[in-house]
Amino acid sequence: MLALLLSTLLAATPTPKPDWRTPFEKGDGNTTTTYTECIAYYQKLDAAYPEVSMREAGLTDIGQPLHEVVISLDGDADPASVRRKNRRVVFVQNGIHPGEPEGIDASMMLARDYVQRKELRQQLENVTLVIIPAYNVDGMLNRSATSRANQNGPQEYGFRGNARNLDLNRDYIKEDSRNARSFAQLFQRWQPDLFVDTHTSNGADYQYVMTLIDTQKDKLHPALSQYLQKTMLPDLYSGMGKKKWPLTPYVDFEGRTPESGLRGFLETPRYSTGYTTLFNTIGFITETHMWKPFTPRVRATYDFLDLLVHLAHRDAAQLAQARATAEQQLRTQTEFPLGWQLDTTNADKVNFRGYEGRTKTSEVSGQPRLSYDRKAPFTRPVTFYNTYRPTITVRRPVAYVIPQAWGEVLDRLRLSNVRLQRLRRDTTLTTEVYYVEDYKTAPRPYEGHYLHSQVKLRTEQQPLPFRRGDYVAYLDQPAVRYLVETLEPQGTDSFFAWGFFDSILQQKEYFSDYVFEDLAAELLKRDPQLRQQLDARRQADLVFAKSGAAQLDFVYRHSAYYEKSHLRYPVVRWQGGALPVE
Structure with missing residues (x-):
């Protein structure tokens, strides 16, 4: 009888409800989740809700998997199926710099709320949300309280560099890290409409909790740029203002303080949003102010992500049409810019909420130093320069032909979903060939490379042999901008700029002067035109x-003995008809 009574009492005891608070919410407002806690939380969501799918999406340099979390009301986590259903895809990447963790915590709360709150679920009726919980897993595991001297919390956080000490927000073209290679494949599978990369920064002190980088309007296709400038940005700014998080463009300036004038950030393809722009994806980088308390930084990031999903839901048809127009017109675009310069003659005004900059004496050096006076806030018009003009353009070829020897380049093309075909037989092509006449190289390494810039080229029509199995990339494909900006040597973030073709810059054969002297004299006798060039x-x-060595080298370089492959860029531009491809 006693056993029956105990059994009845136990059966009547209600099962405690699961605690869905995140580590941030359980903490004191100054705590960010650890990597282990973050992944476990999403696994718990995945197990409890069919709308949430969490899976591995490749490796990172530290050997841990990169994860993707997909939130879809019908549980559909297949990118191709989602596109067939004409849903907009919003892709959120967190923790590229894990010392800037607001997006990591905000996205955990957002994922939960989107499956638990009815009013938020409605926003996913025509939207699929994809989240990378932590992109730089390596840096997130390298946790401390001291690596960001200027930051006001949280108590502990991750490190900017990954396991190879790479800044992953410079790695989207060169793809030195396994993180970047995994990202490229994941991004190409989803082909999102909107992309957000969550960050924290401080270059000055001001009143804003969050500043915003949006895809530079002149680098975005006009159809998408018009939607972004006329519809999405005004509504993001007004919407965040209503949530008590006023926005301003990212605070990048040249003078002593922001009042000297803000500059629109030019995100080249090495950066996340520079890469995504090449594929007609509108990108945003949220930059919360690192000297504001951690809680409002997390809350502002949450509200921004929620608002962006809301706008994707509201404007689904308009966004789809703008993107379709961009992709259609890209097929016939003939001129492509490769370099940009800020137009300082064209500017707007923004009402900037700052603090007065004061000069006082440093207690460390005794010298004058800048100090922002938080007791002297102001709101005043500030010049905003956000127009960029192309400085270098190139005409679109029919195709690029890439010798199979350049495997590192070909691997990266494949990762970005470039369609490649192979020559089915040995053939000689008379086509456009580049020779590198001059370039500048950085004196110090930058992210593991000595970057080239200010590249000057000479173009020749030249017959060159190609082998069966060499690769052809026709430009009638969605990756056309990516191909042009990576394979044209003048491009700011081209594969040439990053040093992938450095071996062509060195001669492999030369001459001994005491031997070549007699041969050079004979060459000048047989070739009067060469003699005239030397005299001139x-x-x-x-x-x-006055230099005998220089004159001997001149004759050598104008003779048949000089290697024609020296300084010859190996990727050629094909402007002719169909090639013999498999």
Whole structure:
């Protein structure tokens, strides 16, 4: 009888409700989740809700998987199926710099709320939300309380560099990290309409909790740029203002304080939103102010992400049409910009909420130093420069032909979903060939590379042999902008700029002067035109005229003995008809 009574009492005891608070919510407002807690939380959501799917999406440099979390009302986590259903895809990436963790915590709360709150679920009726919980897993595991000296919380956080000490927000073209290679494949599978990369920064002090980088309007296709500038940005700014998080453009300036004038950030393809723009994806980087308390930074990030999903839901048809127009017009676009310069003659005004900058004496050095006076806030018009003009353009070829020897480049093309075909037989093509006549190289390494810039080229029509199995990339494909900006050597973030073709910059054969002297003399006797060129150079250049070595080198470089492959860029531009491809 006693056993029956106990059994009845136990059966009547209600099962405690699961605690869905995140580590941030359980803490004191100054705590960010650990990596283990973050992944466990999403696994718990995945197990409890069919709308949530969490899976591995490749490796990171530290050996841990990169995860993707997909939130879809009908549980559909297949990118191709989602596109067939004409849903907009919003892709959120967190923790590229894990010392800037607001997005990590905000996204955990957002994922939960979207499956638990009816009013938020409605926003996913025509939207699929994809979240990378932590992109730089390596840096998130490298946790401390001291690596960000200027930051006001949380108590502990991750590190900017990954396991190879790479800044992953410079790695989207060169893809030195496994993180970047995994990201490229994941991004290409989803082909999102909107992309957000969550960050924290401080270059000055001001009143804003959050500033915003949006895809630079002149680099975005006009159809998408018009929607962004006329509809989405005004509504993001007004919507965040209503939530008590006024926005301003990212605070990038040249003078002493922001009042000197803000500059629109030019995100080249090495950056996350620079890469995504190449594929007609509108990108945003949220930059919360690192000296504001951690709680409002997390809350502002949450509200921004929620508002962006709301706008994607509201404007689904308009966004789809703008993107379709961009993709259609891209097929016939003939001129592509490769370099940009800020137009300082064209500017707008923004009402900027700042603090007065004061000069006081440093207690460390005794020298004058800048200090922002939080007791002296102001709101005043500030010049905003956000127009960029192309400085270099290139005409679109029919195709690029890429020798199979350049495997590192070909691997990266494949990761970005470039369609490649292979020559089915050995063939000689007379086509456009680049010679590198000059370039500048950075004196110090930058993210593991010595970057090239200010590249000057000479173009020749030249017959070149290609082998069966060499690769052809026709430009009638969605990856056209990516192909142009990576394979044209003048591009700011081209594969040439990052050093993938450095071996062509070095000669492999040369001459001994005491041997070549007699041969050079014979060459000049047999070739009067070469003799005239040498004489003309001597008359025009007195330094050259006094250098026997320079004149001997001149003859060598104008002879058949000089290797034609020296400084010849190996990727050629094909402007002709169909090639013999498999």
